[in-house]
Amino acid sequence: xxxxxxxxxxxxxxxxxxxxxxxxxxxxxxxxxxxxxxxxxxxxxxxxxxxxxxxxxxxxxxxxxxxxxxxxxxxxxxxxxxxxxxxxxxxxxxxxxxxxxxxxxxxxxxxxxxxxxxxxxxxxxxxxxxxxxxxxxxxxxxxxxxxxxxxxxxxxxxxxxxxxxxxxxxxxxxxxxxxxxxxxxxxxxxxxxxxxxxxxxxxxxxxxxxxxxxxxxxxxxxxxxxxxxxxxxxxxxxxxxxxxxxxxxxxxxxxxxxxxxxxxxxxxxxxxxxxxxxxxxxxxxxxxxxxxxxxxxxxxxxxxxxxxxxxxxxxxxxxxxxxxxxxxxxxxxxxxxxxxxxxxxxxxxxxxxxxxxxxxxxxxxxxxxxxxxxxxxxxxxxxxxxxxxxxxxxxx
Numbered sequence: 001x002x003x004x005x006x007x008x009x010x011x012x013x014x015x016x017x018x019x020x021x022x023x024x025x026x027x028x029x030x031x032x033x034x035x036x037x038x039x040x041x042x043x044x045x046x047x048x049x050x051x052x053x054x055x056x057x058x059x060x061x062x063x064x065x066x067x068x069x070x071x072x073x074x075x076x077x078x079x080x081x082x083x084x085x086x087x088x089x090x091x092x093x094x095x096x097x098x099x100x101x102x103x104x105x106x107x108x109x110x111x112x113x114x115x116x117x118x119x120x121x122x123x124x125x126x127x128x129x130x131x132x133x134x135x136x137x138x139x140x141x142x143x144x145x146x147x148x149x150x151x152x153x154x155x156x157x158x159x160x161x162x163x164x165x166x167x168x169x170x171x172x173x174x175x176x177x178x179x180x181x182x183x184x185x186x187x188x189x190x191x192x193x194x195x196x197x198x199x200x201x202x203x204x205x206x207x208x209x210x211x212x213x214x215x216x217x218x219x220x221x222x223x224x225x226x227x228x229x230x231x232x233x234x235x236x237x238x239x240x241x242x243x244x245x246x247x248x249x250x251x252x253x254x255x256x257x258x259x260x261x262x263x264x265x266x267x268x269x270x271x272x273x274x275x276x277x278x279x280x281x282x283x284x285x286x287x288x289x290x291x292x293x294x295x296x297x298x299x300x301x302x303x304x305x306x307x308x309x310x311x312x313x314x315x316x317x318x319x320x321x322x323x324x325x326x327x328x329x330x331x332x333x334x335x336x337x338x339x340x341x342x343x344x345x346x347x348x349x350x351x352x353x354x355x356x357x358x359x360x361x362x363x364x365x366x367x368x369x370x371x372x373x374x375x376x377x378x379x380x381x382x383x384x385x386x387x388x389x390x391x392x393x394x395x396x
Contacts, residue, residue, distance in 0.1 A: 021335035022355055032057045035373040037350060044350040045382045047368040052217055052325070053297040054373025055247030060290065061283040068282030076275035081264075084275035092281050093252070095288045099223060100216075100240070100254035101232035106263050107281075109273055111213050111241030111251035115142035117267035118237055118253045119180070122207070123148040128174040130164055130206070132156065132181045132192070139180055139211055149174065158196045162203075169204045176207060183212035183225030187359050187367065189322025191219070194229045209237040217245020218324060222291045222298040248283045250276050300372040301325055304379060308370045311383040316396035320365075328354075328365040329386070331395060337364030340393055347385040
């Protein structure tokens with residue numbers, strides 16, 4: 001029969017979310033997650049995928065994955081520290097270190113896992129973490145798990161960071177102090193002020209930690225935000241995902257060899273979760289090889305991002321302060337934002353609404369993620385629909 005209290009709690013709260021336009025309906029795809037997708041028999045221009053470079057459906061990655069399955073099977077069979085480390089895991093980590101311009105790297109099962117693993121392996125209840133207020137949920141959870149004192153600083157506010165860093169260090173309460181930021185902020189598309197953050201970190205001997213999930217493959221001609229600013233040897237932790245621009249699944253931490261050695265003996269997702277599958281590892285390796293060989297996909301991504309941005313701006317949409325291909329259309333009201341996204345869908349454009357708690361109340365937006373795989377014709381189709389729906393709902 002189950003708990004009546006649980007049932008009542010769930011029913012009341014689900015109804016509350018639905019009434020406020022905060023309930024997210026999940027619709028399964030009937031196709032690959034490419035520039036065009038199919039849902040319920042309808043073909044839509046896909047502007048909600050993190051598949052920045054179109055590599056999730058690339059034939060070269062598919063072949064690499066199939067070949068790995070033939071050789072190694074479908075699963076690694078164990079955690080990395082028992083006998084789940086295949087030779088290709090080590091080759092992937094070598095490629096990641098080359099890609100990120102670091103001494104070494106360690107691969108995990110997801111980007112979320114990286115932040116759960118790395119923060120808590122180094123920081124504890126005797127330490128403090130200075131965290132940008134708009135950092136990703138996985139950073140917030142990783143900080144909580146570490147039990148360190150979390151001190152939030154205003155988003156990309158260097159004066160506030162400097163003030164709070166000074167207070168934390170001079171208080172003498174903490175053994176270590178870390179500053180954590182996203183490289184690219186996924187909701188607005190703005191870029192962290194890494195040169196200033198590194199300068200502040202040097203001043204107060206802070207540990208530097210950059211989660212570049214939305215920057216790797218995008219910034220720095222593909223090598224990421226830290227590389228973009230020429231700071232690869234000055235940032236202690238570079239975190240990345242293998243599921244966005246790389247096109248597969250997984251995550252990694254890149255940094256000094258001594259850091260990676262420590263994470264291999266002290267980070268819990270590495271110690272207690274089965275290793276990445278052989279197919280995923282092989283596909284990731286192929287993807288990174290492609291990015292190391294050529295910047296053409298990266299250039300196409302930026303070209304398409306600029307084209308969509310310019311088109312939406314000309315139509316009169318508020319696209320915020322994005323400095324990357326991520327292009328939010330900020331609507332504001334949650335219910336109106338949900339309605340806008342629904343009408344786009346009905347007209348053949350899949351651009352998901354993002355509302356509280358993912359973004360602050362009153363800043364609901366439809367977030368557009370153009371990729372290297374989109375054609376100008378697809379983007380023109382999307383812009384045409386945006387114009388129609390924008391006028392219909394009084395957004396432009």
